[in-house]
Amino acid sequence: MFHDFNAIQVGDVRTLSKTITTDDVRRFVELTGDDNPLHVDPVYAETTPFKDIVVHGMLGASFLSTVIGTKLPGPGALWVSQNMEFHRPVRLGDALEIGCTVLKKHERDRLLDLETRITNQNGDLVLSGRAKVKVLITRQAAEAAPKSDRRRVAIVTGGSGGIGGAISRRLAAEGHAVVVHYRGRRDRAEALVRELSANGSRAIAVQGDLTVPGTAGSIVEAAIQAFGGVGVLVNNAAPAIDAKPIQVLGWTDMQKHLDVQVRGAFEMIKACLPQMTETRAGRIVNITSQVVQGNPSVSWTSYAVGKSALATLSRYLAAELGPSGVTVNCVAPGMTETTLIGDIPEKVQMMVARQTPLRRLSTPEDVAAAVAFLASDSAGFVTGHTLAVNGGLTMS
Amino acid sequence: MLDETKLKSVIAAILDIDENSIDQNTSMDNVESWDSIKHMDLILAIEEEFGVSVPDEEAADLTSYALIKLVVADLVKDK
Incomplete structure (x- = not known):
């Protein structure tokens, strides 16, 4: 039998x-x-x-x-x-x-x-x-089935910024070795790695420009060299919003967001897949935004198009990679208290908070908690989902 | 420069609350009398008292003391 x-x-x-x-x-x-x-x-x-x-x-x-x-x-x-x-x-x-x-x-x-x-x-x-x-x-x-032998190694692109830093800290606290990817802020990434290491976690900082072909492969290779593989990928990197009306918005502005948000995530996913499919266990979490499902924020076109394309990429890959044991989900924050919103007038920030059922803006830690859930064993049967972290400002 | 005492006085009068109870956390969420009707009265009273015009698209969102103070201060400054 x-x-x-x-x-x-x-x-x-x-x-x-x-x-x-x-x-x-x-x-x-x-x-x-x-x-x-x-x-x-x-x-x-x-x-x-x-x-x-x-x-x-x-x-x-x-x-x-x-x-x-x-x-x-x-x-x-x-x-x-x-x-x-x-x-x-x-x-x-x-x-x-x-x-x-x-x-x-x-x-x-x-x-x-x-x-x-x-x-x-x-x-x-x-x-x-x-x-x-x-x-x-x-x-x-x-x-009775044994838990997956999913490698508890996470790559976080843009992993030293406001939201990225919180995600790196949270995943490290949950027992993952963390690859903190950064593009230009080496000082910030290395400071974060020192902080994580001081707390007993394993972490490395890896530099890379995601718009340059081959970068994704070298980031994943660094993860394999340092920690033996990759189990979790968080595609968080995104250029600054850079709001521009259509009259002055150039295709280079659009291309910048598509290159980092979409191509960057695409290349990272492809580079991680052999590791994830080998163990039939992988978690991909893409950080999108409330702008995908909420009302348009006028002049945020390039940022929103990039995020929307990333959301669609996520849904399609969730369907395709499910049979391989890899989940693909999105976390869609609302306005989050980071330097990214530094250019948004305080009045607007307060109004958004007032319009939000939970009466405040998101924090990086709110976003990190959602990512940690989707990366955990508890979310093993969740894929193709977008987890909105916006205090109820938009509901679908 | 915004006269905060005057602002609190207007709010207290319209909402029928003690002006000493008004602080940064005062909002539609925690003042029972601050309903949508009173809110219209409040915005009209503030506009009249300070001689400013609150933009229509913002009026409905000024549902906390902190936000009213911020917006009215800007309007007064720009007068």
């Missing part, structure tokens, strides 16, 4: 022996109502070319169900399909051997291709065919 799909191997065989009796035929007739005289009336049967009673073909075949349901794969088996060919009649008193052999495993769908065959006491083939059987996951099995 196989409790574990992973333990089943191609070529595995399980068999069952069964001698067919008159009583079996009687009970089969009671059950199915098939009282065809060929199966139950010896006088009638003698008038046919078979000259004696022929046992219902499905009576013998039904013992395939016994093998599948009790032996291969056993409890939790769902018999999805079966084709079969009857080669010889089964007679009363025949000693049948019913067997199943694993021909192929389909890991993603937990499906088995089985060769099914029944022979009689003379070794003659009575029935042959092919079955497809799905191995279900029961709640008990899922609960």
